[in-house]
Amino acid sequence: MKPYALLLASIPVLCISSCEKTRENLATTGDVTFARNTFEALTRGESDVATKIDWPVFTSLGNNLGATYLALPTEVDKQKFITAFITQFATSFRESGGTVENFTNWRVVFHDKQKTEVAADSPKGTLTVIVAERDDQERVSSITMSP
Numbered sequence: 779m780k781p782y783a784l785l786l787a788s789i790p791v792l793c794i795s796s797c798e799k800t801r802e803n804l805a806t807t808g809d810v811t812f813a814r815n816t817f818e819a820l821t822r823g824e825s826d827v828a829t830k831i832d833w834p835v836f837t838s839l840g841n842n843l844g845a846t847y848l849a850l851p852t853e854v855d856k857q858k859f860i861t862a863f864i865t866q867f868a869t870s871f872r873e874s875g876g877t878v879e880n881f882t883n884w885r886v887v888f889h890d891k892q893k894t895e896v897a898a899d900s901p902k903g904t905l906t907v908i909v910a911e912r913d914d915q916e917r918v919s920s921i922t923m924s925p
Contacts, residue, residue, distance in 0.1 A: 809916070810884050813896035813907035816918045818878045823868030828860045832910065832917035838867070839923060881905055893919070 812830070819827035833856070835844040843863065850856045881898040888895040893910040908920040 809889070809894035809909045810886060810896050812916055813894075813909050813918065814881075814884050814898070817881070817898075817905070817907055817921065820864060820867050820921075821871045821876065821878055823865055825861065825864060827864060830917055831860075832912060832919045833860065835919050837920045837922070838863075839921065 816827060816830045819830070833844060833847045836847070837843060847856060847859055850859055880900045880902075883897075883899045885897055886894055887897045887906070893908050896907045896909060898905045898907075903923050903925040906920070906922045906924065907918055909916060910919045911917070
């Protein structure tokens, strides 16, 4: 076999692994943008952010809101719960002196087929936002803050 034939034979393998890595990098970059945009929309109290949250499993700052959401008997009750959470989140964020500009260095700290953990640094600690996909829809399933 001629030397260049051997080289050409290895190109598909290189392309497959390189293309897969590029696809993963694009996905996780998208997750960082999605996590950041969702968090920032929550801090502003934007009602349309509700579609970006996975309510049945959602946890926020140590509270299992998904369990509360699932226990609500009607869709009207669930919608009121969502609206109240978004409003309260934004109000608490503002009243505590929080600003979105304080959250820097947005990055992926963990990624697998189930989820991507996105972190950002702030003077009060590290924010972690978990982005997961369910029903072919990307949603935030958890927001935590650690010192």
